[in-house]
């Protein structure tokens with residue numbers, strides 16, 4: 001409790017960029033605690049985890065396996081973690097490749113794991129000897145996410161313990177998902193930084209967006225803002241979708257020239273020390289919302305607010321948070337005539353009419369991956385997103401179904417769908433539940449219509465250095481505009 005209270009002050013200082021200088025990182029003791037928690041949950045046996053293999057070619061970027069990173073903090077490819085719990089004793093060993101003069105030249109020195117960790121470090125080529133010397137009293141239980149039947153390090157360990165049939169093989173996936181669902185104060189600090197940087201990128205994008213720019217120019221500005229503030233890279237493929245692309249949920253070509261009178265959806269997240277934020281804003285390309293865009297926007301914003309209000313209630317379940325948002329979306333769509341009434345379903349189906357325009361869940365956990373695990377109720381340590389959206393795609397009419405009743409509904413909705421066609425709106429923020437309150441990690445990104453329009457009127461530093469001729473020449477290669 002006390003730790004969380006101290007941490008809230010730190011979080012607020014980080015959010016506002018004031019106060020104590022904090023080196024945000026996961027302490028070695030925390031890695032040890034994560035491994036102990038896993039051993040506690042899954043009991044005696046031999047545990048085997050493998051780092052991600054090297055990239056397919058040495059000029060390609062490499063990423064560590066999230067579970068391996070979670071348990072060790074090591075950023076070395078092909079490393080192995082072996083833990084043995086037998087009787088009252090536990091051994092924890094990491095096998096890493098020994099640096100050679102050649103790897104130093106090509107790849108630099110290996111980054112060691114967290115300073116002060118209690119893990120025993122051994123060179124990779126001692127693995128075989130270690131396995132052979134494993135005491136006979138090791139329980140015949142192998143905990144590993146890897147398939148030992150496929151050989152490799154896990155297979156070798158299985159063989160030593162007695163082989164398939166005589167050894168119980170346990171997949172730790174579910175236990176790790178449970179552990180990773182709740183974030184520690186140190187993890188929340190990293191997510192705070194990820195959220196702050198992502199919000200800064202949204203603000204730069206607001207200032208720069210204008211008709212005639214290409215989506216990739218906004219993407220470049222966003223990712224430039226990530227890196228120049230210390231983020232490693234985007235935590236997932238950046239989505240910058242204008243006009244009809246605003247209604248494609250996971251659009252990522254980002255190569256269309258934006259036109260006046262359209263909206264642009266920007267769904268982005270900075271990866272900071274391997275923890276990713278996830279923040280979406282939707283803005284009018286021309287700087288002012290049209291009445292139609294604004295009508296949809298205000299519904300999504302109201303749904304977002306309703307969800308956030310429920311999320312602030314101690315002990316709320318995410319299902320309740322989600323239901324609050326769906327209700328507001330349905331009522332708003334009914335008001336505009338996009339659906340017949342808030343509870344209306346599709347003819348001959350149990351699916352709601354709202355699902356024609358809102359096709360995804362309200363949110364998800366965030367952490368080492370953008371869709372990380374989270375518990376069903378918002379306990380202290382839960383880090384998650386709220387992201388309602390409405391997407392008015394002309395093909396919604398085709399998804400109504402077949403038959404006379406469907407045809408009648410299609411005819412009734414067609415003019416309304418035509419009026420709001422190609423408007424896609426998503427508003428997404430990320431949150432952390434602390435002992436004191438729900439902290440919005442992305443509050444630096446303006447959200448209301450007035451705030452957005454005011455910020456879009458501000459000058460951007462990028463306009464001066466844009467090479468218009470170079471960018472315009474892309475039209476020659478771009479797909480024909482819709």
Ligand SMILES: [Mn+2]
Pocket residue numbers: 278364385387428
């Ligand atoms: Mn998301």
